[in-house]
Amino acid sequence: MTYAAITGWGKCMPPSVLTNADLSTFLDTSDEWIVSRTGMKERRISHVSSAEMAVVAAKRALACAGLEAKDVELIVYGSCSNDEQVPNTASGVQAAIGATKAASMDVNTACTSFLYSLSTATAMIRTGVVKNAIVIGVEWISPFMDWDNRNVAVLFGDGCAAVVVQATEKQEGVLGEQLGCLADARQTLRVRGMGTAYVNQGVMCGDTSWDFDGQEIFKRAVQGMVQASQAVMAKCGVTPDDIDLVVPHQANQRIIDAVVSRSGVPMDKVMLTVERYGNMSAATVPVALAEALEEGRVKPGALVLMPAFGAGLTVCAHLVRWGERVTPLAESDAALPATNKTALQMIQAIRAGKTNVQERSGEGLQRPRFIEQM
Numbered sequence: 001m002t003y004a005a006i007t008g009w010g011k012c013m014p015p016s017v018l019t020n021a022d023l024s025t026f027l028d029t030s031d032e033w034i035v036s037r038t039g040m041k042e043r044r045i046s047h048v049s050s051a052e053m054a055v056v057a058a059k060r061a062l063a064c065a066g067l068e069a070k071d072v073e074l075i076v077y078g079s080c081s082n083d084e085q086v087p088n089t090a091s092g093v094q095a096a097i098g099a100t101k102a103a104s105m106d107v108n109t110a111c112t113s114f115l116y117s118l119s120t121a122t123a124m125i126r127t128g129v130v131k132n133a134i135v136i137g138v139e140w141i142s143p144f145m146d147w148d149n150r151n152v153a154v155l156f157g158d159g160c161a162a163v164v165v166q167a168t169e170k171q172e173g174v175l176g177e178q179l180g181c182l183a184d185a186r187q188t189l190r191v192r193g194m195g196t197a198y199v200n201q202g203v204m205c206g207d208t209s210w211d212f213d214g215q216e217i218f219k220r221a222v223q224g225m226v227q228a229s230q231a232v233m234a235k236c237g238v239t240p241d242d243i244d245l246v247v248p249h250q251a252n253q254r255i256i257d258a259v260v261s262r263s264g265v266p267m268d269k270v271m272l273t274v275e276r277y278g279n280m281s282a283a284t285v286p287v288a289l290a291e292a293l294e295e296g297r298v299k300p301g302a303l304v305l306m307p308a309f310g311a312g313l314t315v316c317a318h319l320v321r322w323g324e325r326v327t328p329l330a331e332s333d334a335a336l337p338a339t340n341k342t343a344l345q346m347i348q349a350i351r352a353g354k355t356n357v358q359e360r361s362g363e364g365l366q367r368p369r370f371i372e373q374m
Ligand code: ACO
Pocket: 028, 029, 030, 033, 034, 037, 038, 110, 111, 150, 151, 152, 154, 155, 189, 213, 214, 215, 217, 218, 221, 251, 252, 279, 281, 309, 310, 311
C-alpha cells in the first residue's frame, strides 16, 4: 500500500514584531487583557506578500527533503488571504521556484487550510495521481485585518511554513484524519469586504470589517476539535497514551488547554507558539510543526496529533506517523528581503489606507441578501 510521508519542512517568519504594547498605542486594550484572555504576547507582521513568504518556505522544505523543484508534481497552497483569485497563488509559487512539472491549486478553509491541503496532497499520492507534493500553509492577514476592532485585531499575525510529502511503502505520513464543518455556526466569523458579495454596496475589495462572535467560536472550536481528535484516534485504533506530540491550531491558549485536557493528553506533549506568533490562521500548524522539529521534539517514529478549526466553522484532526529522519538533508539559503519598517509603522499605513471601515461599522453595513439567507 502507498503512504505519503512528510520528508521536508521549512518555515518563513517575517521579522517585524508587533507587541501588545504596540497594539495599546491605537486600541483600547492592554498587555494584561491580551495575555490573560489569549496567552499572546506578540505576533509578526509581513512586509512582503504571502506568495513571497511561501516561496522561501517551499525552497527550505525542498532542501530539507532533498527534492529538486523540477521534480515536484503538485503544489497545494492553503490560505484564506490569497494575493490574487485569478490566477491562483499556487501557480505564482510554482513559477518562482521553477516547478515546471507541477499541478498547482489553492485551498481555502480558513485556519484549517494547511491541514485540508495536507489531506488533498496525501489522497492524491496514495491514489497514485502524483508521487510528491509541496503543501503550504500561509497567511498575510494584516492587510485584511479590521485594525480598529479590538475584538479581533489583537488575535492574528502573519507567517508561513511548508512541508514536502512523498510516496512511500512505509506506513508513514497521515494515517487518518477527521474533517468536518459546523456550517450552522458560519455566521460567527465573517470577513466582510473580501469578495464579490460586497461590490454592489460600493465596498472596495480588501476594505474589510469583521463579524466575530468570540465566545461562540471558542465554545464550538473546543467541542469540534475534541470530537475530531477522538474520532481520528478511534478510526486509527490509538489511545491518548499513544500520542507523542500534539501540534494544535493556536487561536487561543485557553482553547488549547481545554482541547488537550478533554482529549486526555498531558500538556507537556503539546507544542505551543501562540505566545510568540498569535493566530496565523493556515500557517499556525505547519509553523508549530517546523519549530517542533527544529527543537528536537519530534522523535523518529513519533505519532503526532494535529487538531484545528477555522471559519466555516471548519474542524479537523490529523494523525501523522513520522518517519526515521527528523533532521533536514540540506538547508536552503532562500531568505526574505530585509525591511527597515517596524510592524507598528506597517499597521499604521494599512489603517491609513482603509477609508471607511469606521463609518461603515457605525452605519452597520447591511449584508447582501443572498448571504443573509445562508
Ligand atoms: N482588549 C480589552 N478588552 C477587550 C478586548 C481587547 N482586545 N477585546 C474585547 N474586549 C472586551 C469586550 O469589549 C468585552 O467587554 P464588555 O464585557 O464590557 O462588553 C470583554 O472584553 C469581552 O470579554 P469576553 O467576551 O468575556 O472575553 P473572552 O474571555 O471570551 O475572550 C476572546 C475573548 C479572546 C475573543 C475569546 O472569546 C476567543 O479567543 N474566542 C475564540 C477566538 C478565535 O478562536 N478566533 C479565531 C477564529 S477561527 C480562525 O482561527 C480563523
